Amino acid sequence: MTGQNVMGSDAKTLQDNTCRSPIGTRRRVRARRTIDGPERESVAIERSGRRVFKTTSVDMGASKVTVESVNQAVVRAEYAVRGPIVAKAREIEQELAECAKNGKPSPYGFDKVVYCNIGNPQQLGQKPMTFFRQVSAALDWEGLTQNGACAAFPSDVLTRVKNLRENISGGTGAYSESKGVRCLREAVAKGITARDGFEANVDDIYLTDGASAGCHYLMNVLIRDDTDAVLCPIPQYPLYSAALTLYGGTLVPYYMDEETGWSLNLDHLKKQTEDARAAGKNVRALVVINPGNPTGNLLSDENLLEIAQFCADEGIIIISDEVYQENIYAEGKTFKSMRKVVFEAGLDSRVPLASFHSISKGYYGECGRRGGFMELVGAWDAGVVEQILKLASIALCPNLVGQVTTSLVMDPPVEGEPSYELYAKERDDILSSLARRAKKLVSTLNTLEGVVCQEAQGAMYAFPNLTFPQKYLDECTAAGKVADAEYCTRLLLKTGIVTVPGSGFGQKPGTWHFRTTFLPSEEDIETVTVQLCDFHREFMAQYK
Numbered sequence: 001m002t003g004q005n006v007m008g009s010d011a012k013t014l015q016d017n018t019c020r021s022p023i024g025t026r027r028r029v030r031a032r033r034t035i036d037g038p039e040r041e042s043v044a045i046e047r048s049g050r051r052v053f054k055t056t057s058v059d060m061g062a063s064k065v066t067v068e069s070v071n072q073a074v075v076r077a078e079y080a081v082r083g084p085i086v087a088k089a090r091e092i093e094q095e096l097a098e099c100a101k102n103g104k105p106s107p108y109g110f111d112k113v114v115y116c117n118i119g120n121p122q123q124l125g126q127k128p129m130t131f132f133r134q135v136s137a138a139l140d141w142e143g144l145t146q147n148g149a150c151a152a153f154p155s156d157v158l159t160r161v162k163n164l165r166e167n168i169s170g171g172t173g174a175y176s177e178s179k180g181v182r183c184l185r186e187a188v189a190k191g192i193t194a195r196d197g198f199e200a201n202v203d204d205i206y207l208t209d210g211a212s213a214g215c216h217y218l219m220n221v222l223i224r225d226d227t228d229a230v231l232c233p234i235p236q237y238p239l240y241s242a243a244l245t246l247y248g249g250t251l252v253p254y255y256m257d258e259e260t261g262w263s264l265n266l267d268h269l270k271k272q273t274e275d276a277r278a279a280g281k282n283v284r285a286l287v288v289i290n291p292g293n294p295t296g297n298l299l300s301d302e303n304l305l306e307i308a309q310f311c312a313d314e315g316i317i318i319i320s321d322e323v324y325q326e327n328i329y330a331e332g333k334t335f336k337s338m339r340k341v342v343f344e345a346g347l348d349s350r351v352p353l354a355s356f357h358s359i360s361k362g363y364y365g366e367c368g369r370r371g372g373f374m375e376l377v378g379a380w381d382a383g384v385v386e387q388i389l390k391l392a393s394i395a396l397c398p399n400l401v402g403q404v405t406t407s408l409v410m411d412p413p414v415e416g417e418p419s420y421e422l423y424a425k426e427r428d429d430i431l432s433s434l435a436r437r438a439k440k441l442v443s444t445l446n447t448l449e450g451v452v453c454q455e456a457q458g459a460m461y462a463f464p465n466l467t468f469p470q471k472y473l474d475e476c477t478a479a480g481k482v483a484d485a486e487y488c489t490r491l492l493l494k495t496g497i498v499t500v501p502g503s504g505f506g507q508k509p510g511t512w513h514f515r516t517t518f519l520p521s522e523e524d525i526e527t528v529t530v531q532l533c534d535f536h537r538e539f540m541a542q543y544k
């Protein structure tokens with residue numbers, strides 16, 4: 001940022017920030033607050049690369065930045081998955097670490113914090129897929145495949161790496177095209193075509209730093225002010241509500257029907273849309289999350305078609321979040337993409353569709369590598385697509401490790417290749433274990449008084465419905481506490497298990513839930529389940 005760019009609101013204070021030094025080299029001044037208080041600042045002056053610290057008087061009064069004076073949309077945005085309960089959990093974790101270091105016993109009734117608040121599989125011990133990591137490691141450091149070291153890698157890994165080296169200009173340390181490296185997008189297109197049976201076009205694919213980046217691009221482009229609205233399922237993954245708050249749009253809820261396994265009620269969706277329009281809202285897009293988070297449901301083919309038809313008829317963009325497409329546990333059920341639904345119904349000429357996928361979920365769980373893609377198909381206006389591409393360009397490019405992993409996830413080893421057997425075993429072991437854990441957790445929750453939990457057909461979460469005793473609800477009201485948040489806080493303090501209150505995702509008024517992942521290992525999930533149940537029984541007994 002040049003001095004010129006930051007001038008305007010407070011030229012007097014800022015005009016010195018970048019200037020010509022007497023010897024003609026550019027000199028940059030970075031203000032650093034000192035213990036003297038807000039009026040005096042220690043400034044670091046970089047002169048020809050040398051940093052000199054000196055103290056000077058700078059009047060910061062008029063430019064003092066406080067929470068009140070920053071972007072209030074950021075202040076208002078909420079993201080419960082990493083909210084105050086998680087902050088408390090981190091504090092407790094620190095305390096436990098201190099106790100362990102000093103040989104003191106835990107002041108809590110537990111020795112470790114178990115993060116069931118977020119779908120972060122590797123944090124809870126899930127192993128990365130060997131093939132993906134082998135390709136990634138060998139691609140990143142050429143030394144691993146030289147001087148005989150290549151014996152450590154199966155031949156198909158080496159073939160992939162050679163091919164990637166030839167096609168990624170500058171390697172994984174160079175910026176790529178903003179949409180992502182073409183050969184990697186081709187691999188993604190191949191995977192989409194194989195999945196849906198409808199040819200994917202490499203130009204429709206944008207590799208992203210996780211699905212979250214795609215959501216931000218779309219919301220940023222679609223929302224002008226609070227008259228622009230987006231239909232979101234409730235409960236919803238709070239990325240959508242947070243992004244709408246950030247960009248100043250309006251969230252129009254459509255409530256999923258819990259009693260029928262979190263299915264969609266088309267009449268209700270229509271009513272919500274009509275009401276929003278009657279209130280002057282411009283309904284621009286509809287978010288569908290399938291499989292659902294936090295609900296763990298899998299939408300029926302009928303529901304998917306209803307959504308596609310409705311959006312086509314109403315001129316509404318479909319944003320289909322399909323990050324859990326590989327996490328299906330319900331017997332006899334398979335994932336069907338919204339893209340396939342739209343193409344099968346011949347609606348692609350009438351409705352714009354954005355689909356998201358991510359390397360954070362599935363059996364790979366590579367959350368930290370930040371990868372995924374957004375595919376734009378159907379009736380998009382070319383000018384809008386150009387603006388989305390501009391946003392991707394402003395971000396330069398998605399990270400290369402994430403791009404490569406995304407391509408591998410969509411184009412994994414196939415039968416007959418040396419890596420296939422291990423790849424398939426690791427994949428199947430992880431998915432079958434997740435299915436067992438989901439079943440175990442949900443069935444045990446359903447044995448508890450006041451708890452009804454729908455089947456986790458997919459994704460990584462159980463979202464039990466809690467009927468709280470009236471005495472407890474009255475106590476919360478009197479204390480100004482949100483009942484499910486208080487329940488999750490007590491659960492944390494008693495057991496070390498971190499969950500997210502249903503209020504963080506939105507829920508039908510008068511209902512209470514919490515969300516927990518079933519990601520702890522098979523041994524750990526036993527303990528987690530027992531602790532959860534013991535806590536709940538004690539809690540209910542307390543309010544009898």
Ligand SMILES: Cc1ncc(COP(=O)(O)O)c(C=O)c1O
Binds near residue numbers: 210293321323372
């Ligand atoms: C439904 C849903 N969409 C998007 C994301 C974000 O995914 P990513 O890590 O790819 O940004 C998550 C993460 O939990 C999610 O549950």
